[in-house]
Every structure is written in structure tokens, then in C-alpha cells.
Amino acid sequence: MPDKPARNRNFFVTEAETPDIDSLRAHLEANNGLKGLDIVEPGNIARAVKIFRRDGFVVIADVLNEEQTQFLANGCNEVAAEILALDTQRNGNRGSHRYSFGGSSLTRSQLHRPEWQMMLDIPVVNEVVTAIFGSSDYALRAASGDFCLPGALGYQPLHSDVGDWISNTVSPFSAFHDPRGHVTVRDLPCPYVCVNFLPQEITRLNGPTRQIPGTQHSRTPIPTLEEEPEWMRLSTVCPAPAGAIMVRDVRAWHGGTPNVSNAMRAIPNLEFYAPWFREPIVPGISYQDHSKLSARAQYLTRFCVADSSETLQTGATLWAP
Template identity: 80%
Template sequence: MTPQSLRETAGSDRTLDTPTVAALRANLEVNNGIKGLDILRSTDTRRAVELFRRDGFVVIADALNDEQVEILATGCHEVAAEILALDKDRAGNRGSHRYSFGGSSLTRSQLHRPEWQMLLDIALVTDVVTAIFESPDYVLRAASGDFCLPGAVEYQPLHSDVRDWCDPATTPFSAFHDPRRQVTVRDLPCPYVCVNFLPQEVTRLNGPTRQIPGTQQSRAPIPSLADEPEWMRLSTVCPAPAGAVMIRDVRAWHGGTPNISGAMRAIPNLEFYAPWFREPIVPGISHGDFRKLSERAQRLVRHCVADSSEPLVTGATLRAR
């Protein structure tokens, strides 16, 4: 897609022209980004695992080639267009101008899309995730991610993507429970990895994810936006090149940041459970499409397959994730 078509998909927002946003832009252009951020080469698997275990995330360049970047970018913008057609006011479902690819899908996943299926066979991801779990027998939870538009001028609160068991009325997606109340999910080895793929460069201005290093096993309360120190707001994973991956321990504190650029920023993902960890999984791929996948990909998605006797109903929704 051309830069113009990307802008048309994202839409425009006059809030980008306010004095408040001008001041924010000036600050981010100078100060945004983790100082000394390591961006590894695709051959440095051992170092990737070390940084992942130290910081709760790692960034690796060159995971996707130019053709794969183009395919993924096109798919992200096609899905975004379907979602945005339902939300003329850009209210979002993860905050204003922010959307979850999974939360905006009737299947809670984009695994039915060929662009996300392509990601199942990226050799670098297989190598690093296998090394993190010290086993190839991990499984796919979902194929999701998020995108934000120009006009997402607010910070998303810091949060974690996994929790100890809670009432199913709150969320059906929680499982770990110690009845003695001595061990939490944060005391475990990493149970759940998210791999975000970058179909465009992530810059200081287009909504880079902020990651708070070393928080994946912290039991400290996550600060609210009002209490969050400035250094945390600027602890963002940027700049990072198109084609890179950001591999995250989902327990680590993270959150969205303002997109005050001229285009949409997307970070589609694959989410994996450790071989020994499970939470409920929603079917995301039809049996027919499953059979077209590589043998390795079939093993990864074996818990995500719809019954062969039932059609997989796909489409966009604005349901909150």
C-alpha cells in the first residue's frame, strides 16, 4: 500500500493540531524511547533469550523479509478497514483510536487470515520461542495484535496480559490458582509469550509500545496513569525497523502510547502458551484451512481448530477484548 492509502485507511484527526499535542510531539521527538535499546540480529538466539529473561521482552530485526512485510502490512490495513467501517467516531475498543485485532474479531483471533497464518512458519520465531520454553511443544493461543490511528493522543494504562484465576464473570481467560495463596503466576517460569511483528517502522511518534523492563515477576502494584512516573511513559520500544519482532513475556508491564504521526501503526501478533500452561482457547481457524498448513504450523494451532462439522463464522466486531 502507498503512504496515501495508509493515511486514508487511518483517517484524519484534528486533535493532532492542538497546542497540547504540539508540546507532546516536541517532548517525544527528543526524549521518547528506551535508552540503549538492544535490537538483535536474527542469528543471536542465545542473547535474545538472555535479554528476554532479564527484561521481559526482546527485539530482533530481520524476522520478516520485504515481501512478508508487504503482505502483512496489506493484511493489517484490510482488517483495519473492516473494523473502522463499524466505528465512524473512532471510539476504539482499547481506548480512543485504539483497536485489538483479536477483540475486533468474532473469533477473537485473525488466524483465519492468510497473513497471520504466514507468521506460523517464521523460522526465527520458532527458534527463539523454542529456546525460551526449552521445548518445541508449545501451542498457539491466538493470532491477534493491535493497531492505533493518528489521533490516539492518550496513553493506555500500564497493564499485564495474564492474571491469576478470577471469577468467570470477570473473564473466562484465567486459569492459574494456588489455593494456599502462596504462589502466583508471577512466581512461575514464563507461561505465555507474545510475539509482535512489525509491518512498518515503529518510531517515537507513531505509538510505540512502552515496556517497563524487569517487571514480569514483580508483585508490586502497577501504577495508574496518574501515578506513573515520566520515565515509564518514555520507556518505549523505539525506534525499531519494519520486519522486526518484539517477543514479550506478557506478565511484564506494558501499555500503548500516543500515535501523533500521519499513519496507522499495527503490531499483529502470535500468542503462545508454554507446554505446561493452558487457559481456555477459542477456535480461530476452520478445519479446511488447518489442513492446508505446514506440519509444524498444524501442531502449533491444534487447539485452535474449529470442528470439521461446524463452519467458522468470521467478521469484524467492536466488542471490547
């Protein structure tokens, strides 16, 4: 496996403190999960938005039907198999046994896949994202997500998926900057929403995402793994049913957790920018495939489509360019 690029180093975690797997499994079974997790029905968008604004995330059940859920699960399994064929040691690209669907694609996206394209036309997703942004004029950033395998025993450090401007020598994906130093991206209305789809149940044992409620506006430094209290490690979004979505303000602190189940856990996603916010976007769908999408999906992906003269190279990689 090639050396890890410097831009990804903060996603990696050693497993020196990982306890015996049987003890870890028993501890998670007894203690893992947010107490009183609110799971909203798809008809109550107003309540979903209220929880989202309070906590920085919300779970909405019964968004995908059984056929859609299985179609998405099959697609995740196919993509994961392509990625894992390149990594027989299961080193991962987000930590051991942990992978990004976008970071494992030559286009940084899975938008060329029909399963991710399907997610663009789910009515509840459009309703809740429109309500969050106060406008339907938002745009897709990428179609990505992540998966973790049994054997992902470490905790991914808590992090946020968007921040203030940094030099493009460090990352090309950076935009917001107040030269006066008065306003940070955390002081703004939500600029960037991630919608994770659940093609399988999320349990206490299969690597549920941990979310720290109410941190989307916090300027407090994010704690390291060594500083993080135990309650944060157990602040995971579970149990949550297959077919649900988890809608996240990506500024809120979150991170991966151990998968001590016997199956892969996948959370494919769609990532959306508010109408007034943009960072650089990498093309993720060919002009020809884009023309086959519904009118609404074409509009959402208007910044993700390659030029008609370009051939979009797709495929699996361990490190996206």
C-alpha cells in the same frame, strides 16, 4: 457504539491530561524511547533469550523479508479498514483511535487470515520461542495484535496480559491458582509469550509500546496513569525497524502510547502458551483451512481449530463475544 463491556474498562483512559498536540509531538521527539535499546540479530538466539529473561521482552531485527513485511502490512490495512467501517467516530475498543485485532474479530483472532497464518512458519520465531520454553511442544493461543491511528493521543494504562485465577463470571480466560496463596503466576517460569511483528518502522511518534523492563516477576501493584512516573511513560520500544519482531513475556507491564504521526501503527501478533500452561482457547481457524497449513503450523494451532462439523463465523466486530 454499544456500551463498553465491564471486562474491558481497565483498558480505557481519559485524555483530560493530554497536552497540546504540537507540544506533545515535540516532547516525544526529544525524549521518547528506551535508552540503549538492545536489538538483536536473528542469528543470535542465545543473546535474545538472555535479554528476554532480564527485561521481559526483546527485539529481533530482520525476521521478515521485504515481501513478507509488505504482505503483512497489506493484511493489517485490510482488516483495519473492515473494523473502522464499524466505528466512524473512531471511539476504538482499547481507547480512542486504538483497536485490538483480536477484540475486533468474531473469533477473537485473525488466524483465518493468510497474513497471520504466514507468521506461523517463520523459522526465527520457532527458534526463539522454543529456546524460551525449553521445548518445541508449545501451542498457539491466538493470532491477534493491535493498531492505533493518528489521533490516539491518550496513554493506555500499564497492564499485564495474564494474572492469577479470577471467577469466570469476570473473565473466562483465567487459569493459574495456588489455593495455598504462596505462588502467583509471576513466580513461575514464563508461561505465555507474545510475538509482535512489525510491518512498519516503530518510531518515537507513531505509538510505540511502552515496556517497563524487569517487571515480569514483580508483585508490586501496577501504577495507575496518575501514579506512573514520567520515565515510565517514555520507556517505549523504539526506534525499531520494519520486519523485526518484539518478543514479550506478557506478565511484564506494558501499555499503548500516543500516535502523533500521520499513519497507522500496527503490531499483529502470535500468542503462545508454554507446554505446561493452558487457559481456555477460542477456535480461530476452520477445519478445512487448518488442513491446508504446514505440518508445523497445524501442530501449533491444534487447540485453535474448529470441529469439522462446525462452520466458523469470521468477520469484524467492535466487541468480540
